[in-house]
Amino acid sequence: MRSAHTVEQVRAAEAELMARLPEGTLMQRAATGLAVAISNFLGGTYGARVVLLIGSGDNGGDALYAGAQLARRGAQVTAVLLSTKTHQAGLDALKTAGGQAIPAAASAGVSGGVVREIAGADVVVDGIVGIGGRPGLRPEALAVVQVAEEYGVPIVAVDTPSGVDVDTGETPEPHVNAAFTVTFGTHKICHFVDPAATACGPVHLVDIGLDLPPAEVQALQAADIKALYPVPRGESDKYSRGVVGLMVGSTQYPGAAVIATAGALAGPVGMVRYIGPDAVASAVREAHPEVVGDGRVQAWTIGSGLGDELDIPRIRELLDAEEPVVLDADGLKALDDAGDHVDVLITPHAGELSRLLGVDRATVEAERLKYARLAAERFDVTVLLKGATTVIASPDGEVRVNTNATPWLATAGAGDVLAGLCGALLAGGLTPLDAASVGAYLHAAAANLASDGAPITAITVAQALPEATRRLLS
């Protein structure tokens, strides 16, 4: 499991550890991890040209000490100082190791010397701000970052890409877009939650020995998902494995029923029931002869592709009943904020969540964590907010993210597969939070297998689910 902590939690853990260690130990640990990551990225240090962008705080200190280590191993290192205040001991270490430092600005804009240094660099190190930073870049920082972007020089973010909102993953202002990020002690929320997560690139975690409290946000990994998956036991039969009922698709969108059913059949259940118009039920049985009609179920998937044919009173009855429900797409129109919905998992994309909450879509996309949490609290449901990184928020405040998706998964019907699969996982006995976590992970894993760098369709994702599950469980 990967854990992300808040700035406040990290600061407290750092303070506690720093009090027990000789001064500067943590920063040296951070700088060494950073220097190793940069050296690996460059494929060696000798003769490499490294430019450090240095802000006023300890984030710059990390970059300066790492720069000193790289200089000692033969790199040509230049620190561009963005503030009148600089981490002095780090700067002294860099100079002692043979590095140089130059101020960023000339009287008008970035100095020609700085532009030449950046243009000729193999890598630029963003030590502008870390966890002490507010969102946005000051004009002089923005100007040098733009020079690096213009010349296509990869930027390594120290701890966090400067300019992002560390605790929310929001990017309301200009920020660094990193080729990769090297962080210390634990992940921060911006590493997991988009849009900031995208700005981080791959994130390398350097252990500096922090003793941390429970995380604010967790990203489950393959081993965690494997441990949650409801594998049938010797004594299981088709009923004890769980039966899921699907109330999805319509004469308007019969394909949604076929696709969601394919997702459910690839889940851990023993049986799938389909409830819908006769013509759609025939199409479902033609594609999947094993599907049966109405009867007792352990969980429902409701809503994908219902179009205008949704029966809101009937859906509300099922939401209030004992069996857990996955509520997707058009079915979300039946959700109200009265009643007990703790066994309900909703699977909106940003547009659907924006309609539920009465805010515009761009706002939800910009503040995904906030609105996923808000909806979980307001409707007393677990929310799976779809996107490049999926945010899953439970009504008791627990938050998980899923980060293994491929952009190829943004294809019509993919959400129907996910809804069917999550319903099967609920019927298999998982809690809404775990069903959402396992469902999002396997859905993305199947998409990666099906795609392998090429376009995919929803059905091919559903068809790849058994292989993705096999690889997970083997």
Ligand SMILES: NC(=O)C1=CN([C@@H]2O[C@H](COP(=O)(O)OP(=O)(O)OC[C@H]3O[C@@H](n4cnc5c(N)ncnc54)[C@H](O)[C@@H]3O)[C@@H](O)[C@H]2O)[C@@H](O)CC1
């Ligand atoms: N103290 C230590 O021993 C350790 C520090 N660490 C490093 O220290 C960093 C935190 O250092 P600091 O607390 O000094 O804070 P930062 O270096 O993140 O920020 C420094 C200062 O920049 C100014 N600032 C805020 N927003 C800005 C913006 N948008 N543009 C320009 N300037 C802005 C503020 O005055 C802020 O205090 C971590 O991110 C990490 O890189 C880690 O190495 C772990 C150990």
Ligand SMILES: [K+]
């Ligand atoms: K940074």
